Amino acid sequence: MEKIVIVIIEDQREVLEAIARDLATFEDTFMIEECDSADEAGELMETLDSEGDYVALIISDHIMPGKSGVDFLIEMNEDPRFESTKKILLTGLATHQDTINAINNAAIDRYIEKPWNQTNLINYVKELITDYILKKGIDYTPYVHHLNQTTLLNKLRNNP
Amino acid sequence: MGSQSDLKKVLKIVAILLVPILIALLPTSWMPLENLTTTEHRVIALFVMAALFWILEPIPIYATSILIIVLELVVLSDKGIVWLKGEGDDFGILMSYKEIMATMASPIILLFLGGFFLAMAATKYRLDQNLARVLLSPFGNKPQWVMMGLMLITAIFSMFMSNTATTAMMLSLLVPVLASFESGSKIRTAFALSIPMAANIGGIGTPIGTPPNALALKYLNGSDYISFGQWMSFGVPFVLVALIISWVLILFFYPMKNIEINLSIKGKFLKTPKALIVYATFILTVLLWLTDFIHGMNSYVVAMIPVAVFLSFNIITKEDIKKISWDVLWLVSGGIALGLALDKTGLAAHIINAIPFGELSAYLVIALASFVAALMANFMSNTATANLLLPLIAALGTSMPALQDLGGSKVIILGVALSASLGLALPISTPPNALAHATGEIETKDMAKLGVIMCFIGLGLVFLLLTILKLVNFV
Amino acid sequence: MDKSWFQKSRDVGWLKSKYFNDDAKRIYLKKGEVLLRPNSYNDKLYLICKGVLKGYIEDEHGELFEIFNSSNDMFVGVYSFFSSEHKSYSTVVAAEDTVLGYIDHSQAAVASPDFAQHFLPVVVNEIYLRQLLAGQMSLERQAAMKKLAETEKMSTLGQLAAGIAHELNNAIGVVHRNTELLAQSLKEYFELKEPGLFSFFTKSLERGQRHSSSFIRERRKEIEQKYKLSARIAKQLAKANVENEQIEQLLKSGLHEFKPIQFLIDTGVSLHDMNVASTQAAHVVKSVRELGNTQKITLVETDINETIREALSLTKNMLLGIKLSIVTEVEGKLLANPGDLVQVWVNLIKNACESLKHEKTQQPEIEIKTWEENKTYNVCITDNGPGISADLLPRIFQPNVTTKVDGLSFGLGLGLSILKKIVESYQGAVSVSSQPGRTSFIVQLPKKI
Known part of the structure; x- marks a missing residue:
């Protein structure tokens, strides 16, 4: 069966661990993949895609050695295969220009500043995954306990 | 400005409606046909309305189709408005409402639905793109051969997928590559022209390639029945010949310099269980279509198999079903309903009998009908063209003795159906043309020059094909 | 009009012979002797025959500022001689023995009318010189003011940074200390409670999560494939670094036994990460404090190799995927502030990593070598990255020069100019050589300071 995957990209190992730990609640239903560079994430995306998995969400840091998070997200945004994938930029160090770039060219769905708040992060993840599942036409019933009920009901009302 | 253009639109609709209403209100005896019944009279008005609406498009063409079906239900069916019903020979025959409604789920429609499911699953699991990648690789990077490869692939895909979807996919692969050439250079125009041309022509190859083909099947009943495989046995060679001619023409008009073109398509074949099911189902369906003489299931029955498979395995989801081009299906339904009305009320036979076709040469009739079909298709939707012409032509085929020697209604129906795919000249002729024109690489005159020439060559090929079919006693 | 007086009067020799030829009218000054004081009466016009006189004015605090410096054949006392009050405005002192x-x-x-005519050029020259001096002084003053403002700004910023750093230092100290305390208590607790699984905790506490994602x-x-486990469990086992044999054992005894192991590992890794993060934060804070505070606080006996190890642990994360070889030939100890040295190494390692990763060097390597030579410790950090461009190389230790593309990353990116300052504060030196595939920074620190 295809998995629904959340990809986290963060070069700082401790921070990566911390994000993953904060999202561990999702792990019983969704697959959480951790990457310490955008390049690694790029390869992972290829693998996931070829296995037919759904990459529902990418949570990326911005400033990392190698490819920056915004550049990576722009790449993903321009790839028709990951057109519906939701994107969160989670960063403490993004310039004004980076942010503009992220919004205009990477079409990020959320911008979260470090340090983040776990409750907010979980809520955003829920909302975005709900959105993704409905948009993709995946049967939402097995995931319903991890979905944002308001988003779910609103979307279903408009598009049952 | 908005209100003014709205007003214009309303006026246009009213003006267009005026004609059929006027025809409907005239006393039946004024009609230039003897012994016309009331229902036949109503069908004439309806046909005129359909023709005007489809040609001038005051409302979307699929809306016109639904309008036809509803009007038939209201004024021409046994469950229509009670005051509009009558008795006796003068009044004529009312149609069964069930029959009219059944046009929306006619076997033709379901054949197309099956085709949509196949195409959708192929696109979703990137079979199309991956096939394109594999098929294109032997063509190297000399531009003329790459173009040949692209045209072949486009034609093959458009035999099973909608011409529009195929064009969109191929252009999306091509446009970024073209950007590397000097703007306005001939190579860009040539490549942008080749795709819609191949897609339009490719549609001729199978019954599900384009709606006119399927509509033609509708009128080929009983002894005239053509199986999927039979259609392909003449359709595919026709496509190949037309394709090669258009390729030569494009190269003649836009000679390629010694350059290289590198079309790199990313990706690899998906190997997930679902993807494998899609591949297998695709192959199985096509095989079943081609081997009906062994298993006895006709094309329509086979078409339902992929629908069931894809839905069972959740390959086509609820969300995907919503994306099916219902407009295309309903456009065809309207045409079938119109044909039904012409046939059931007896109007078609009545008109054909009234016109002294018998004195005309059968060759001339076929040539004229095909030419009219091609001409109309250049200015309006190919499907609408077939919707309007095929019912009349079908009646003509059965009632014209001279035609029998040439193969009867089969030959003229095929002639018109194939010609309806020769709308190649203008951006408005077909959606693939419109898409290619929208890339900005092509000017209308480029398209018209090639399109008009190809249209006449195409007509010539249609006549050649019909002659050969006659020679091998197919028709 | 007779023009000759004009030309003659511009010739000091002529004036000298005409007016200053009286040997009786000579004054001999010893070095340091004062000729004139401000507001003292003076009706004499002096010509320096030999020696140097300096003029000073005094500000309200009694501080002296030099305003002129006159030597042979120059006139002194022009103003007081020609003015009606005959008062000197400055202190004039002999800078050496003067005649x-x-x-x-x-x-x-x-009294003769010719006199004024003959001395007119002298007076004009005097006015001109004073004008020039005034202009120069005004320019100097402006430049000085500007510099002063700049310095003040920087020092304010420095003070501000030091203030913030001080506050943060206290906070981070509490976090750091308590993390250690917590780790220690848990260690003791687990040792009692879970003696069998205790090692999972200590191992993860020491190492953290050292595998790359x-x-x-x-x-x-x-x-997942070998034991047909779910992705979730497999990931936890992989993260916990559980060996195959241990997995087999777990599968026999039931996977629920993995739960406490995982808990111990998670706790250990968390504490390790907190420790690393607070250590790093403390270092950052410390280096900021030291920026605002140039004198060395305490110098202790420091093991160079130890500081290198510390730097490597701080940069562990960047070093993932890079082959590291360390050759330590010395047991080098010197008096230093260990934080300074760690900061130097971290900077150099970080630069090397960034250069390797930014250019995606194939098979990236970093080599750290220490050796002793002529009572000097040498530390050489070499990477096989693309190198530093030739135009940048000579300026690399200047302030405001950066090879970085984009902002700072987590760490101590203080730049090479500060690094150089730190090394020089130990009377050391830092040098660089670079060519594609081999860039070396060598830090030399004298053994005794």
């Missing part, structure tokens, strides 16, 4: 000739108002020549992914897939 002066003078004239005064008692002389008959002074791609390694864990691969290991996860391996476990």
Whole structure:
């Protein structure tokens, strides 16, 4: 069966661990993949895609050695295969220009500043995954306990 | 400005409606046909309305189709408005409402639905793109051969997928590559022209390639029945010949310099269980279509198999079903309903009998009908063209003795159906043309020059094909 | 008009012979002797025959500022001689033994109408010189003001930074200390409670999560396939670095036994990460404090190799995927502030990593070598990255020069100019050599300071 995957990209190992730990609640239903560079994430995306998995969400840091998070997200945004994938930029160090770039060219769905708040992060993840599942036409019933009920009901009302 | 253009639109609709209403209100005896019944009279008005609406498009063409079906239900069916019903020979025959409604789920429609499911699953699991990648690789990077490869692939895909979807996919692969050439250079125009041309022509190859083909099947009943495989046995060679001619023409008009073109398509074949099911189902369906003489299931029955498979395995989801081009299906339904009305009320036979076709040469009739079909298709939707012409032509085929020697209604129906795919000249002729024109690489005159020439060559090929079919006693 | 007087009067020699030829009118000054004081009466015009006189004015605090410096054949006392008050405005002191000739108002020549004419050029020259001096002084003053403002700004910023750093230092100290305390208490607790699984805690507390995410992914897939476990469990086992044999044992005894192991590992890794993060934060804070505070606080006996190890642990994360070889030939100890040295190494390692990763060097390597030579410790950090461009190389230790593309990353990116300052504060030196595939920074620190 295809998995629904959340990809986290963060070069700082401790921070990566911390994000993953904060999202561990999702792990019983969704697959959480951790990457310490955008390049690694790029390869992972290829693998996931070829296995037919759904990459529902990418949570990326911005400033990392190698490819920056915004550049990576722009790449993903321009790839028709990951057109519906939701994107969160989670960063403490993004310039004004980076942010503009992220919004205009990477079409990020959320911008979260470090340090983040776990409750907010979980809520955003829920909302975005709900959105993704409905948009993709995946049967939402097995995931319903991890979905944002308001988003779910609103979307279903408009598009049952 | 908005209100003014709205007003214009309303006026246009009213003006267009005026004609059929006027025809409907005239006393039946004024009609230039003897012994016309009331229902036949109503069908004439309806046909005129359909023709005007489809040609001038005051409302979307699929809306016109639904309008036809509803009007038939209201004024021409046994469950229509009670005051509009009558008795006796003068009044004529009312149609069964069930029959009219059944046009929306006619076997033709379901054949197309099956085709949509196949195409959708192929696109979703990137079979199309991956096939394109594999098929294109032997063509190297000399531009003329790459173009040949692209045209072949486009034609093959458009035999099973909608011409529009195929064009969109191929252009999306091509446009970024073209950007590397000097703007306005001939190579860009040539490549942008080749795709819609191949897609339009490719549609001729199978019954599900384009709606006119399927509509033609509708009128080929009983002894005239053509199986999927039979259609392909003449359709595919026709496509190949037309394709090669258009390729030569494009190269003649836009000679390629010694350059290289590198079309790199990313990706690899998906190997997930679902993807494998899609591949297998695709192959199985096509095989079943081609081997009906062994298993006895006709094309329509086979078409339902992929629908069931894809839905069972959740390959086509609820969300995907919503994306099916219902407009295309309903456009065809309207045409079938119109044909039904012409046939059931007896109007078609009545008109054909009234016109002294018998004195005309059968060759001339076929040539004229095909030419009219091609001409109309250049200015309006190919499907609408077939919707309007095929019912009349079908009646003509059965009632014209001279035609029998040439193969009867089969030959003229095929002639018109194939010609309806020769709308190649203008951006408005077909959606693939419109898409290619929208890339900005092509000017209308480029398209018209090639399109008009190809249209006449195409007509010539249609006549050649019909002659050969006659020679091998197919028709 | 007779023009000759004009030309003659511009010739000091002529004036000298005409007016200052009286040997009786000579003054001999010893070095440091004062000729004139402000507001003292002066009706003499002096010509320096030999020696140097300096003029000073005094500000309200009694501080002296030099305003002129006159030597042979120059006139002194022009203003007081020609003015009506005959008062000197400055202090004039002999800068060395000086011989002066003078004239005064008692002389008959002074009364003659020619006198004023003959001395007009001298007066004009005097005015010109003063004008020039005033202009120069005003320019200097402006430049000085500007510099002062700049310095003040920087020092304010420095003070501000030091203030913030001080506050943060206290906070981070509490976090750091308590993390250690917590780790220690838990260690003792687990030792009592879970003696069998205790090592999982201590191991993860020491090492943290040392595998790269791609390694864990691969290991996860391996476990998934080999033992037919769910991705979730497999990932936890991979992260916990559980060996195959241990997995087999777990599978026999039931996977629920993995739960406490995982808990111990998670706790250990968390504490390790907190420790690393607070250590790093403390270092950052410390280096900021030291920026605002140039004197060395305490110098202790420091092991160079230890500081290198510390730097490596701080940069562990960047070093993932880079082959590291360390050759330590010395047991080098010197008096230093260990934080300074760590900061130097971190900077150099970080630069090397960034250069390797930014250019995606194939098979990236970093080599750290220490050796002793002529009572000097040498530390050489070499990477096989693309190198530093030739135009940048000579300027690399200047302030405001950066090879970085984009902002700072987590760490101590203080730049090479500060690094150089730190090394020089130990009377050391830092040098660089670079060519594609081999860039070396060598830090030399004298053994005794």
